[in-house]
Amino acid sequence: xxxxxxxxxxxxxxxxxxxxxxxxxxxxxxxxxxxxxxxxxxxxxxxxxxxxxxxxxxxxxxxxxxxxxxxxxxxx
Numbered sequence: 001x002x003x004x005x006x007x008x009x010x011x012x013x014x015x016x017x018x019x020x021x022x023x024x025x026x027x028x029x030x031x032x033x034x035x036x037x038x039x040x041x042x043x044x045x046x047x048x049x050x051x052x053x054x055x056x057x058x059x060x061x062x063x064x065x066x067x068x069x070x071x072x073x074x075x076x
Contacts (some may be wrong), residue, residue, distance in 0.1 A: 002028065003048040008040075008052035009061075010075045027051075 002018040024030060029041060032051070058075070059075045061068060066072040 001049070003049045003051060005051050006055055006060055007055035009058040009073070012055050012057075014055055016052065021061060 002016050003022070004016050005014040006012065007014060029037060032040065036044070040052050042052075044050065061074065
């Protein structure tokens with residue numbers, strides 16, 4: 001089992017924790033609301049966990065252009 005982190009906006013691979021010998025609490029999943037968890041975390045049939053986060057480049061773009069928060073996609 002591995003935990004894969006990808007950007008929710010540009011889909012860039014940010015990193016992987018392999019093997020994932022960590023608990024959901026160590027990963028911080030316990031701090032997410034149910035809606036946040038459903039939106040950010042998905043599980044595959046082979047036991048891998050995929051987490052959608054925002055990479056530094058997209059975070060910079062969001063800070064520079066706050067209107068982008070209203071868009072479902074801002075990366076073309």
